[in-house]
Amino acid sequence: MRKRTYIFSLWFLGVIAGLPFAQTPQHFYNIDSERQVEGTIQEIVMEPRYKDSAPFLVLILEEKGTHLVYNVEVSPAWFFEQDFHKGEGLTVIGSFYTTDGKKMNIIAREVRFKGETLVLRDKHGFPNWQGGQTGEKGRRRGKGIKKF
Amino acid sequence: MKKKNYLLFFCLPVVGFVVIFFAFSSLNRSYIKKKVEGLVEEQLRATAEILKVNFSHFLGEDYEADKVFDLYTNEENIYYMALFNESREILSWKSRFEGYLPISKESMQMQGSWIINSPAGKIFNSFSSFTLPEGETYYLYLGYSLNDLQEMMAHSRRNFYLIFGLIIVVGIVFSVGLYQLQIHYMDKKSELEEEKKEKERYREISALTSGVAHEIKNPLNSLSLLFELLTKKGPSSDSETIVSGRKEVAKISRIVDQFSSSLKPIELSKDAFPLEGEIKSVQESLKKIATEKGVDIQYLQDSSVTLFADRVLLSQAIHNIVKNAIEASEGGDVDITVKKVRKKVFISVKNSGRGMDEEEKTRVFEPFYSKKKGGMGIGLYLTKKIVEAHGGDLDLVSSAQNGTTFTIRIPGG
Numbered sequence: 044m045r046k047r048t049y050i051f052s053l054w055f056l057g058v059i060a061g062l063p064f065a066q067t068p069q070h071f072y073n074i075d076s077e078r079q080v081e082g083t084i085q086e087i088v089m090e091p092r093y094k095d096s097a098p099f100l101v102l103i104l105e106e107k108g109t110h111l112v113y114n115v116e117v118s119p120a121w122f123f124e125q126d127f128h129k130g131e132g133l134t135v136i137g138s139f140y141t142t143d144g145k146k147m148n149i150i151a152r153e154v155r156f157k158g159e160t161l162v163l164r165d166k167h168g169f170p171n172w173q174g175g176q177t178g179e180k181g182r183r184r185g186k187g188i189k190k191f
Numbered sequence: 192m193k194k195k196n197y198l199l200f201f202c203l204p205v206v207g208f209v210v211i212f213f214a215f216s217s218l219n220r221s222y223i224k225k226k227v228e229g230l231v232e233e234q235l236r237a238t239a240e241i242l243k244v245n246f247s248h249f250l251g252e253d254y255e256a257d258k259v260f261d262l263y264t265n266e267e268n269i270y271y272m273a274l275f276n277e278s279r280e281i282l283s284w285k286s287r288f289e290g291y292l293p294i295s296k297e298s299m300q301m302q303g304s305w306i307i308n309s310p311a312g313k314i315f316n317s318f319s320s321f322t323l324p325e326g327e328t329y330y331l332y333l334g335y336s337l338n339d340l341q342e343m344m345a346h347s348r349r350n351f352y353l354i355f356g357l358i359i360v361v362g363i364v365f366s367v368g369l370y371q372l373q374i375h376y377m378d379k380k381s382e383l384e385e386e387k388k389e390k391e392r393y394r395e396i397s398a399l400t401s402g403v404a405h406e407i408k409n410p411l412n413s414l415s416l417l418f419e420l421l422t423k424k425g426p427s428s429d430s431e432t433i434v435s436g437r438k439e440v441a442k443i444s445r446i447v448d449q450f451s452s453s454l455k456p457i458e459l460s461k462d463a464f465p466l467e468g469e470i471k472s473v474q475e476s477l478k479k480i481a482t483e484k485g486v487d488i489q490y491l492q493d494s495s496v497t498l499f500a501d502r503v504l505l506s507q508a509i510h511n512i513v514k515n516a517i518e519a520s521e522g523g524d525v526d527i528t529v530k531k532v533r534k535k536v537f538i539s540v541k542n543s544g545r546g547m548d549e550e551e552k553t554r555v556f557e558p559f560y561s562k563k564k565g566g567m568g569i570g571l572y573l574t575k576k577i578v579e580a581h582g583g584d585l586d587l588v589s590s591a592q593n594g595t596t597f598t599i600r601i602p603g604g
Contacts, residue, residue, distance in 0.1 A: 068281045068282055068283055068284065069281065070290065071273075071281075071284055071286065071290045071291070071292040072290040072291060072292065072293075073292075074293065074294075074295050075295050075296050092289065092290075093289045093290065096289055116290075119289075138290075150290050164290075164291075165309075165310065167291070167293035167307065167309065168290060168291050168292070168293060169288060169291050169293070169309050169310050169311065170288050170289050170290070170291060171310075173288050173289075173310065173311065174310070
């Protein structure tokens with residue numbers, strides 16, 4: 044399954060190489076706009092999100108009850124080891140912002156999925172894939188995973 | 192004072208010094224850290240002011256905020272920066288870490304500067320306003336890395352612990368050394384005191400016994416003369432009793448003589464002589480006793496040795512030891528070995544006898560201690576005195592399996 048994800052990632056890299064990255068003034072981890080959304084995965088895509096950064100795993104999530112659709116920015120694809128599938132349910136905690144006045148986005152800090160909590164950023168939004176003071180990228184992979 | 196108290200006496204100053212050093216250094220480091228942090232903050236505030244002036248200039252020239260940010264891409268210490276309008280709505284931002292811009296409404300209200308901890312280290316944050324000449328007000332949010340400062344602090348901390356560790360090690364070595372020296376000094380002192388007391392006691396006993404010996408000697412001389420007269424003029428029927436009595440008087444006289452000589456202080460009359468000759472003469476003089484006991488005296492010498500010593504006394508000392516070795520043997524060999532090591536001569540006499548028990552080993556050099564039938568216990572005592580008068584010592588090693596070895600060690604050769 045991991046191999047399939049890898050091939051999929053390469054394909055996406057090729058497709059999206061020429062696309063502009065989607066950074067807007069509001070596209071930062073705003074600690075004042077945190078919210079929790081529970082829903083079902085509608086689609087899984089990879090998109091360039093930040094300048095000079097690897098493609099990000101983005102989930103199109105339909106909120107349970109309200110049926111509102113969110114673009115959930117998870118993490119760079121290389122950092123994420125879990126397999127998501129369409130139709131699976133999950134809960135996201137993250138910073139919310141809108142683009143074009145109507146498109147709803149969430150930068151994920153925690154993803155709760157199949158009984159596990161995947162910690163992607165700290166409470167101020169610092170990305171875990173950056174490794175911290177040692178500067179060793181990816182060393183913190185999986186560190187934040189906890190069972191509940 | 193007990194040993195434990197001595198240890199405390201030497202350890203406490205070191206412990207005190209270490210504690211004072213630790214306290215002083217900690218306070219000092221904390222003061223310097225505060226000062227340096229203050230200086231860095233001031234410097235960063237000044238940098239923020241410069242950046243605001245630059246921003247003001249570029250924005251006044253209708254540059255886009257993104258373009259202005261791009262000018263600072265190479266500034267490694269700037270982790271993130273953001274521009275806000277008068278209503279504190281974000282206009283543009285840039286961060287080294289994807290989406291990381293740790294500002295909240297609360298911190299925007301505060302303005303000024305603050306430090307936050309992040310996985311990338313401490314970050315100095317500054318949020319302040321500036322106004323363009325046209326009157327528009329903006330807010331600039333900056334995050335500077337304090338890693339250089341942290342590295343410096345870590346370096347200082349490492350050095351502190353290194354020096355602290357060194358001081359502890361040196362302190363321990365120093366106090367243990369002093370303690371050992373003191374213990375050694377105290378042991379020597381008590382040894383000397385013991386020796387002094389012993390000498391005093393010996394002097395008193397010597398004076399007393401010399402007097403007694405002298406008092407006994409006079410009537411003994413009269414008694415000896417009386418027996419001589421009786422030998423010549425006494426009845427022939429009592430001649431056997433008279434001879435026996437004369438022998439007993441002579442025996443008492445000999446004992447008193449030996450007794451007196453053992454109490455006299457030894458005065459050396461030194462000259463140079465080959466040791467080999469003296470040992471051979473001892474060997475010769477004891478040949479008869481050795482033959483009677485079935486003992487063979489072996490003499491081994493690795494090189495010829497000339498000694499500067501009192502020939503008569505040293506011969507007497509060797510004679511005593513060899514005689515003792517023969518008397519304690521039941522056949523077998525008595526080996527006399529002479530060795531010269533550096534500036535010392537070792538004369539060892541070894542027998543293959545039954546060895547000595549622990550009590551005998553500790554008491555054998557005491558005067559008048561003897562386990563031999565008819566022995567007075569003067570020989571080894573005198574031998575030890577003679578050897579010590581030459582600045583040497585007399586050692587004893589004895590076991591049931593290997594017999595007994597006496598070793599005279601004297602300087603010279």
